[in-house]
Amino acid sequence: MPEFLRRPALLWCGFAIVHAVLIILNLSGIGWPLGDVERVYLGWAEATTSGAVSLGINTDFVYPILALAPILASLVFGAGPYALTWLGLVTVLNGVAFAALTGRRPGPAAALAAWWWLLFLLLLGPIALARIDSVTVPLAILGLLWLRSRPFWGAVLLTVATWVKVWPVAAIIALVVASRRRWQVLAAFAGTSALIIGAALAAGSGVTILSFVTEQTNRGIQIEAPVASWWLWQSALGIPGAVVYYDQQILTYQVIGAGTDLAAAVLTPLLALCVGVVLLLGWRAQRAGASADLLFPPLLLALVLTLIAVNKVGSPQFITWLAAPLILGLVSSWRAWRGPALTALAMAALTQIVYPYFYNDLLATTPAMVLILSVRNLLELVLLGWMLVRIWRLGAASATLSESTAASPGATTHRPILKE
Structure with a gap:
């Protein structure tokens, strides 16, 4: 990489330009992103704030309880500039992560990962902040x-992220499998989760604290899920029986047709089975x-x-x-991860x-959008x-340590990413 x-x-x-473009979009x-x-x-x-409901406490909530933190924080300047405050909050959070990635003088791998992230955000568009x-x-x-310099606090932060939206738990699970410090990771996860759940129980949540689990399992098949392609193509080709509709309760577009109820029922246990296989x-x-350094990034992704x-x-x-595991991989070995990064x-x-931009065309199941x-x-x-x-x-x-290294393309440039 040029100096x-x-x-x-x-x-x-570059960070400022990309985020300015995304905020303007x-x-x-x-398309109302x-x-x-x-x-x-x-x-x-x-x-x-009005006291009408207490989401996750006395009312079911589609997200884990800590999702309320950024949602409420964005109201600090009132309802009028709520969207702008939200965009500012996300930009600040991205800035903190960007600073940790680049440091005072980033190495080639960290700089490459930083530029990749900016390009990824720009290509993903306004939804990246919204x-x-x-x-x-x-x-x-x-x-x-x-995880390299302060593994306990890294695990704590990943746990906090999980209680905002569930997906970062994948990092905790991958660490438990790949790292020898699994008990420290589990202790951080269990302790942090216990504090969050304890605070919610003290506020009177009861089992409502876990309502985000049932809210997800009761969903139908959303149109952007890969499995929905079967019915989207039926609709796009004019085959009767497959329909896109708006679910007023979940507030998402879903597909219904012959076999969708069965597919929706099967996919949850199938997801658990596939996670188990991985x-x-x-x-x-x-x-x-x-080695954990070689195993953790692909396992997480x-x-x-x-x-x-x-x-x-x-x-x-x-x-x-995808940004988080790919940045981790690029920092570890950019040669090994440039292919997956370009695919992303x-x-x-x-x-x-x-x-x-063309979501309405997808809702109308035009063949071009269904194909994309x-x-x-x-x-x-x-x-x-x-x-x-x-x-x-x-x-x-x-496999031995050396053979495992040879099995990963570009491993000669590998940089340790986990403190073991």
């Missing part, structure tokens, strides 16, 4: 970066002697992709989850085409398969 691209001033200039109103923020999050914030997931991503990135592959590699690909719930913001960039660009979404979903499966192959090779029966 000038590693200069902090240039990196931060959000505020432009094209801030719909959830302005309609749903603001409504929740006002209802909570959902609750946008809060969890910088928290997860910061937690993962802390973990078994990771455990096999760990037992064969694969495989788990995150499984949560996306084998799921009846699908939303454009789910693609933001293509996925981000395809996602922005679908949402927000199908290609994006196919790339999710391709990237998942790529990671599973990498984990399998690390777990070859004759």
Whole structure:
């Protein structure tokens, strides 16, 4: 990488430009990317501050309880500038993670990862800042970066992110499998979770604190989930029986047709089964002697992709989850991770085409939009398969530390990422 691209001033200039562009795109109103923020999050914030409801306490909540923290914090300047405050909050959080990634003088791998993240955000578009997931991503990135210097607090931060939106728990699970410090990780996760649950119980939540679990399991098949492609293509080709509709309770677009009820019922246990298979592959590699530094990034990305690909719930913001494991991989060994990173960039660009600009065409199941979404979903499966192959090779029966290193392309430039 050219030396000038590693200069902090240039990196931060890039950060400012990318976030300014994303904020302008959000505020432009094209496709209404801030719909959830302005309609749903603001409504929740006002209802909570007025005392009408206590989400997660006396009323079921679709997200874990700590999701209320950024939702309420964005109301600090009132309802009028709520969306702008939200965008500012996410930008600040991204800035904290960006600072941790680049430091005072970033090395080539860290600088490359930083530029990749900025390009990823730009290609993903306004949705990169406009959902609750946008809060969890910088928290997860910061937690993962802390695992080398302060593993306990890294695990604590990943736990906090999990109680905002569930997906960062994949990092905790992957650490338990890949790292020898699994008991410290489990202690951090259990202790932090106990404090959060204890505070909610003291406020009178009872089992409502776990309502986000049942709220998710009761959903139908959302149109952006990979499994929905079967019915979307039926509708796009004019085959009767497949319909896109808006679920007023969940506030999402879903698909209904022959077999959708069965698919929705099967997908939840299938997701659990697939997660179990990924973990078994990771455990096999760990037992064969694969180092945690080599095993953890692909195992984490495989788990995150499984949560996306084998799921009846699908939303454009789910693609933001990929940033954390890919940044970790790029920092570890950019040569080994440039292929997956480029694949993720293509996925981000395809996602922005679908949402927000041509989402109405997707709802009308026009063949072009269904094709673009199908290609994006196919790339999710391709990237998942790529990671599973990498984990399998690390777990070859004759694996030793040196052989595991050789099994990872570009491993000669590998940089330790976990404190063991």
